[in-house]
Amino acid sequence: MTRKLFIFSTIAFWIAVTGLGTLSVWWLPAGQGTAQARDKTLSPADLAKHTSPENCWMAIRGAVYDLSTYLPEHPSRPDIVLPWCGKEASEAYNTKMKGRPHSPYADELLAKYRIGSFAKVP
Amino acid sequence: MNRLRFLLLPIVVSFLVGVPVFWAFPEDLRFWRATAIVLGWVGCGLLLASLLLMVREVRLAIWLGGLERMTLWHHRGGVAAYLVLLLHPLALAADGWHESPLLAWQVISPFSMSWTVWVGWGALLLLMLGLATTFARRLPYGPWRWLHGLLGIGVIIGFVHVLLLGISIAALLATLAAVLLLVWRLIRVDAGLAARPYVVNSVHPVARSMVEISLQPLATPIVARAGQFVLVAFFHGPHYRGCGEYHPFTICATGPGVGFSIGIKALGDCTQQMQRLEPGVAARVQGPFGEFLAERPATPQIWVAGGVGITPFLSILRSELLSQPTRLLYLFRSAADAAFLDELQALADRDAHLILEAVPTGAGLPNVEKLLPASDLLSGNECYLCGPPALIESLSRVLRDRGVSELNIHFERLDFR
Structure with a gap:
């Protein structure tokens, strides 16, 4: 059985x-409709070039964000956030402490740092 | 088994599942994300319960209703955890689906540049592979045991996946608990730290491909009752090289003194090798376990033994005179396979309560419908069965069909794969 x-x-x-x-x-x-046509498409290789605290990009939920200027303000310890620089970080973003995602406020804040869409290469 | 011990095992499993789910229960999340989180923690709790149930300690086995029951729940808990953990990534994908199928795929894609996702996939694949080999019963026991160990590695990697998500306290505690249980099992059971040293005292062939081995302790002996079983590994002797694997054997006789004897039937490579055991071979013994014939009521009884399954009944008959009318149906293939038959006849002659019925059945599964008593003769009887799993299943089915309640059918399989 x-x-x-x-x-x-x-x-x-x-x-x-x-x-x-x-x-x-x-x-x-x-x-990739007309609304996103103007959006810059960034590849995992592009993303992987920005891994330092001063030059930190992350891919979250299909978009790429330049979080370099925001990182000093992030409430978590740097060792929790910095390893995600240059990486696809949707899972980490969606499962903050106790598996909970970031707040709607954080979603709005994040949108300000968007620099393009993330092109996955399966 | 009393009610407390019957309930303790489900209570322990519910606790190990309930506590992490309660701790991490999501609030104000979308349905599928909340479902994914709950499924993840249910899987973690079930894996911890499954790890606990593979620890073979005598007292733990007594509290949780016996080693056989623990093994059954270990298997069911492991499969349930696997099913739940399969749904975990699918629920995460379902959460992303409301935005787009692309996002749904990105959340779980093994091609993501994310250690968290890679480790999660690694754990799931190891669980998949480990379970696939667990169900491959034709594998010899040695390789099967090592491949089954993939599940333990998968469990630890699964908890690393939780740690990588940044869920620090609960994940750390759960990972420590899992590592502790695995190390406990490896050191105490597989490496034999919980075992007592014994030495083979005598070896007697009792039937075709079956020997009775008596063992004497080299240190503090185990305290066993007639009818219980032990896990024994044999090592090296003057001319014997043992396989060192722990196998379950029913105790045939306790004493004289502090030793005991077991019956070994050649059923696999290792037990085939044990037919050549000789006095002086080192052995290690874990146990004793089992309560198969320990709490027999005063009502009339029917005992059915198939082949080597005669040993627990023989053990009781050697140790005491029966106090309730008992009919022992002993099934064996041919006269050459009828271990202990002369001794059983002698025991039946001296015990007024015992009726022995010895039946050669030939090869294959016997027609138990003809062998078992009719419904009216079964009424009010307590039935005890011991033998190959297929025989026990067949006997149980016929007994139930003839009106015997599940509560009055007792059996022991000694199958710990």
Whole structure:
């Protein structure tokens, strides 16, 4: 019984994950509508060049933010935030202390530092 | 098993799941994100419970209702944790879906440049691989045991994933608890720190591919009752090289003095090797465990033994005269496989309460419908079964069909894979 459950659930999981991955590739051109056409598209390689506290970019929820000027004001200890410079940090942003995301205020604040959209290369 | 001990195991599992979920329960979050967080912590709690249940300590086993029950819950808890943790990334993706499928994929994509996501995927893949090999029962026990260890590595990496999320206090405590339980299991059980040193005193063939081994303690002995089982590993002797794996064996006889004897049937590579055991071989013993025949009521009883499953019944009959009418149905393939049959007949002759029925069944699963008494003769009887899992399942089904309550059917499988 548990063996069948394992096999069935594992197959269903991979179908869901590969389906989502495939759909996201298909969705990418459609997601870049006219409203985002003016937006600069930044690659993971672009992002990876900005890893220092003075030059810190992060990709969060599909957009790239230059947080260099904001970092000194961030309430967390630097060792919590700085490792995410130059990286895709949606998961960290969404799961602050106790797995909770940042507040709507933080979302608004973040928007001010947006410098482009993040182009994922699966 | 009394009610407290019956309830203690579900209470412990509920506690280990409930505390982290209560601590981390999300407030004011979107439904799918909150669901993902709760699923993550439920999975962590179930993994911790599963780790606790693989620790084989005598007192812990007594409190939690026996090693067999702990193993069953260890398996179920592990599979439940796996199912819940499969849903965890899917729920995270569902949360991102409301913005776009692209974001849903980015949140869980293993191609993200994020150690948190990579470590999460690593843990999940190790759990997947470890469980896949756990269900591969045709694997020899040695490789199976090592591959099963992938699950332990997966669990630790899973807790590292939680630590990387910045959830410091709970994740740190949970990771420490997981490491402690794994180290406890490795040192006390697998490395044998909890085991007592014994030496093989005598070896007697009792049937085809079966020997009775008597063991004498080299230090403080275990205190065992008739019918209990122990985990024994055999090492080296004058001409014998043991495999050093701990296998469960029912105690056939306690004494004289402080030693005991076990019956070993060749059922695998290691137990086949044990047929060549000789006096002087070093052994280590963990236990004793089990309460299979410990709390027998005064009502009439039916005992059914298949092959080597005769050993717990033999152990009782060797140690005492029965106080309730008991019918022992002993099933074996052929006369050459009928271990202890002459002794059992002698015991039946001296014990007025015992009726022995010895039945050669040939190869394959016997027709138990013909062998078991009719419904009216089963009424009011307590039924005790010991033998291969397929035989026990078949016997239990027929007994239930003939009106015997689950509460009156007792069995022991000694299958700890």
